Amino acid sequence: MTRIHIRKKGARNYVNYTKEILQKAIMAIKRGMSANAASKLFKIPRRTLDNKVRGRHCLKYGAPTALSEIDERRLVDVLIACAEYGCSLTMLDLRMTVRDFLAKNSIVNKKFRNNMPGEDWCYGFLKRHSHLLSQRHCQNIKRNRAEKK
Known part of the structure; x- marks a missing residue:
């Protein structure tokens, strides 16, 4: 790819x-x-x-996604919940979350090696859901600023 x-x-x-x-x-x-x-x-x-x-052109063009729209929406909801709790996820964390999601729901996806998506899939997933998710870099703050209330 x-x-x-x-x-x-x-x-x-x-x-x-x-x-x-x-x-x-x-x-x-x-x-x-x-x-x-x-x-x-x-x-x-x-x-x-x-x-x-x-009404003959009803389908989307391009290859279908590896997961259904419902499954992708569930994943987005999980990722948003993680963000609300202050848990930032790396690209590897996202991939592991998807793998665990697939394992818990007994879904085997032939497009993924060992049922774990690659980085390109993650980039595409973030691009498809860019209105809800974004990739950010963390910024460290000093202890004094963190302790202030």
Whole structure:
């Protein structure tokens, strides 16, 4: 698994538009604009617009995640609870927590070696849940400041 994907020259482009632009294009088609005109105006492929209007493109693009959305949400809740108690976790702690979570729930994931995720999975997990979790560096404070009330 590569850390930073470099696109090959001449490779096909995927999703070169935002969700807002796509929604505007779909609304324009539903109001009576032709799919071809909307395609040229919003610079979205015509077949993509046709499929979105008819509900054929419902799935996410890309590879599925190693854990289900429900399992990932449970992990996020556990990590938030740890943070509220003042327990900071390193990347290794996160990996061990996931391994223990999988063991307790009798889940065997073939993507993980020895049922323990790698660092790349952790980076992707933090990126997927960046609105709830963040990676920070601790900052030491002097004893005098810590003792003040």
